[in-house]
Amino acid sequence: MKTIDELVGDGVSGKRVFVRADLNVPLDGDTITDDGRIRAAVPTIQKLAESGARVIVASHLGRPKGAPDPQFSLAPVAQRLGELLGTEVAFATDTVGDSAKATVGGTADGGVTLLENLRFNAGETSKDDTERGAFADQLAALADAYVGDGFGAVHRKHASVYDLPARLPHAAGYLIATEVGVLKKLTEDVERPYAVVLGGAKVSDKLGVIDHLLGKADRLLVGGGMAYTFLAAKGYEVGKSLLQEDQIPAVKGYLDRAEQLGVEFVLPVDVVAAAEFPDLKTKAPANSAVVTADAIPAELEGLDIGPESRKRYAAKLADAATVFWNGPMGVFEHPDFAAGTRAVAQGLLDSPAFTVVGGGDSAAAVRQLGFDENAFGHISTGGGASLEYLEGKTLPGLAALED
Numbered sequence: 001m002k003t004i005d006e007l008v009g010d011g012v013s014g015k016r017v018f019v020r021a022d023l024n025v026p027l028d029g030d031t032i033t034d035d036g037r038i039r040a041a042v043p044t045i046q047k048l049a050e051s052g053a054r055v056i057v058a059s060h061l062g063r064p065k066g067a068p069d070p071q072f073s074l075a076p077v078a079q080r081l082g083e084l085l086g087t088e089v090a091f092a093t094d095t096v097g098d099s100a101k102a103t104v105g106g107t108a109d110g111g112v113t114l115l116e117n118l119r120f121n122a123g124e125t126s127k128d129d130t131e132r133g134a135f136a137d138q139l140a141a142l143a144d145a146y147v148g149d150g151f152g153a154v155h156r157k158h159a160s161v162y163d164l165p166a167r168l169p170h171a172a173g174y175l176i177a178t179e180v181g182v183l184k185k186l187t188e189d190v191e192r193p194y195a196v197v198l199g200g201a202k203v204s205d206k207l208g209v210i211d212h213l214l215g216k217a218d219r220l221l222v223g224g225g226m227a228y229t230f231l232a233a234k235g236y237e238v239g240k241s242l243l244q245e246d247q248i249p250a251v252k253g254y255l256d257r258a259e260q261l262g263v264e265f266v267l268p269v270d271v272v273a274a275a276e277f278p279d280l281k282t283k284a285p286a287n288s289a290v291v292t293a294d295a296i297p298a299e300l301e302g303l304d305i306g307p308e309s310r311k312r313y314a315a316k317l318a319d320a321a322t323v324f325w326n327g328p329m330g331v332f333e334h335p336d337f338a339a340g341t342r343a344v345a346q347g348l349l350d351s352p353a354f355t356v357v358g359g360g361d362s363a364a365a366v367r368q369l370g371f372d373e374n375a376f377g378h379i380s381t382g383g384g385a386s387l388e389y390l391e392g393k394t395l396p397g398l399a400a401l402e403d
């Protein structure tokens with residue numbers, strides 16, 4: 001993989017360099033609630049700008065449906081990126097249209113432009129190679145070189161991640177290099193006991209990883225929205241909790257295999273539940289109750305792991321030598337459901353283990369709950385991406401950067 005330093009060494013002054021970043025940050029309206037992914041993108045952009053390149057930054061945000069949708073606009077990100085870079089970032093209000101062409105055309109050497117959300121174009125995420133390729137052709141026309149640096153999206157076979165680098169001279173940015181360097185250590189000789197903590201809401205994306213982790217980890221601690229499919233697989237009533245019903249047979253298989261392999265599965269024994277999903281804007285008290293995990297009342301939704309589970313999870317982390325954590329244990333954005341995530345974060349800090357925290361929301365949770373991010377071994381910007389890397393899968397966005 002060519003490095004960004006090599007690309008810069010070849011000379012980028014006056015060249016249009018397309019940087020595929022992952023600026024998919026959590027937003028409350030148009031307020032960025034955690035700018036970690038924007039900060040992580042800065043070193044690469046800065047290096048290119050200082051070297052005289054005309055930098056075109058592009059990213060997705062959220063999951064719009066292939067057409068413009070104002071709630072997923074990157075406009076607030078352009079503003080924040082400018083503040084962090086200490087320079088104005090020009091914002092194109094489309095991705096490959098007149099605004100993008102004019103804004104990129106008007107970018108001076110050392111200047112930075114951010115394009116509007118790549119996923120406002122159906123070609124970005126299309127499963128059809130021709131449709132994706134056609135969109136990649138339009139993106140390629142805007143640039144002379146490509147730098148892949150959106151680690152959080154390298155597991156997506158999307159036009160800007162996978163098809164575009166094939167059309168331009170390309171290199172890997174600093175963030176990708178750092179992320180891969182750390183995660184590689186976890187796939188080689190990992191120090192044991194190795195505990196993996198999984199949670200979050202993207203359940204269907206993440207359940208598959210467990211299959212692979214069963215052969216690698218010594219302990220699997222499951223919380224967040226994921227946990228309820230496991231509880232249901234054990235035959236428990238999960239009420240209105242997040243449930244991936246079609247995955248129950250697979251999950252039953254994981255539980256059986258774990259038993260055969262001697263891998264410890266740690267599931268919640270109690271949960272904090274409420275009748276309604278909490279209001280994350282007003283953060284109004286949620287009228288929650290602690291219930292046992294084997295009988296969640298039909299009218300309640302599990303939204304965090306309970307106090308007894310927190311103790312058990314912390315104990316399983318206390319003597320681990322390596323921990324990988326992806327996905328919050330509950331709806332940490334609301335104070336009534338943040339205790340499980342806080343307990344796991346504290347458990348990691350109290351443990352002598354080398355700790356890697358992966359995921360946009362997981363990293364945001366750690367910071368929002370007031371923990372010092374530098375106290376963790378590594379905070380990865382990739383959730384699904386880091387999990388798939390650990391799974392040993394070929395990631396489209398990394399494969400595409402190889403020579």
Ligand SMILES: Nc1ncnc2c1ncn2[C@@H]1O[C@H](COP(=O)(O)OP(=O)(O)OP(=O)(O)O)[C@@H](O)[C@H]1O
Pocket residue numbers: 152199200201202203223224225226242302303304326327328329330331332333358359360361362363381382383384
């Ligand atoms: N029990 C639950 N029910 C519903 N949502 C939950 C539950 N527990 C956690 N969540 C939600 O999960 C979300 C984070 O999940 P996600 O899988 O996106 O995490 P991540 O891997 O850190 O991020 P990413 O994959 O986006 O990088 C949070 O917004 C949180 O509110």
Ligand SMILES: O=C(O)[C@H](O)COP(=O)(O)O
Pocket residue numbers: 022024062063152153156360382383384385
């Ligand atoms: O948040 C993430 O994990 C990345 O930005 C990828 O987003 P996606 O899951 O919507 O592809």
